[in-house]
Amino acid sequence: MMKEQLFNLIGKYRFNISIYTKELFERRCQEEIIRSDEDNTSFVYLEFNFDQIARKFDNEEDNLKFWKIFMEALAKNNRGCDIIGFIENEAGLGMLLLDSKIEGWLRVRGRIEQTANMNNFPHVSNIFSTLVVPIVYPACIQDMQQKAASAST
Structure with a gap:
C-alpha cells in the first residue's frame, strides 16, 4: 500500500x-560492494522502514507529509548517482549513497530536515535520530573484524 502512495x-x-x-x-x-572493494571506495547504506516511521505519527496525514517532504528533498538535491529501492517485502526504502562516507548521510539528512523546516514539519529530525542507522561500507566490515579480533584475545 505504501508503495502505491x-x-x-x-x-x-x-x-x-x-x-x-x-x-x-x-x-x-x-554490485556496489564489489565495486567498492575493487576501487577502494566507500558508500553509505540506509533503510527507511514504512511501519516504524508510520508509528511515529499520530495520523496517516502526517505520515504522508513525511514521505512528501522526503521525496521533495531528494528530488531537489539528487546527485544522480544515489540509488533508492524497495527493501525485502517492500517494507520500506533502502538508499545507497555512492562514493560517500558518513558526511554524505549528514548532507542528505540536512537537506531533508531543511525541506521539513520550510514546510513547518519538525518531526523529521526525531525520525532520523531514532530510526535510521547509516551503515558505511567498508568501515562496518572493518569494525566487525576489529571486534572479532578483540574478542579472541
Whole structure:
C-alpha cells in the first residue's frame, strides 16, 4: 500500500525520482560492494522502514507529509548517482549513497530536515535520530573484524 502512495506522490508532484524494485536494488547493493572493494571506495547504506516511521505519527496525514517532504528533498538535491529501492517485502526504502562516507548521510539528512523546516514539519529530525542507522561500507566490515579480533584475545 505504501508503495502505491509513494508512486502517487511522485506522479502528483512530478518528482524526478526512480525507485528500484527489490530485486534490482539488491543486485545494485551487491554490485556496489564489489565495486567498492575493487576501487577502494566507500558508500553509505540506509533503510527507511514504512511501519516504524508510520508509528511515529499520530495520523496517516502526517505520515504522508513525511514521505512528501522526503521525496521533495531528494528530488531537489539528487546527485544522480544515489540509488533508492524497495527493501525485502517492500517494507520500506533502502538508499545507497555512492562514493560517500558518513558526511554524505549528514548532507542528505540536512537537506531533508531543511525541506521539513520550510514546510513547518519538525518531526523529521526525531525520525532520523531514532530510526535510521547509516551503515558505511567498508568501515562496518572493518569494525566487525576489529571486534572479532578483540574478542579472541
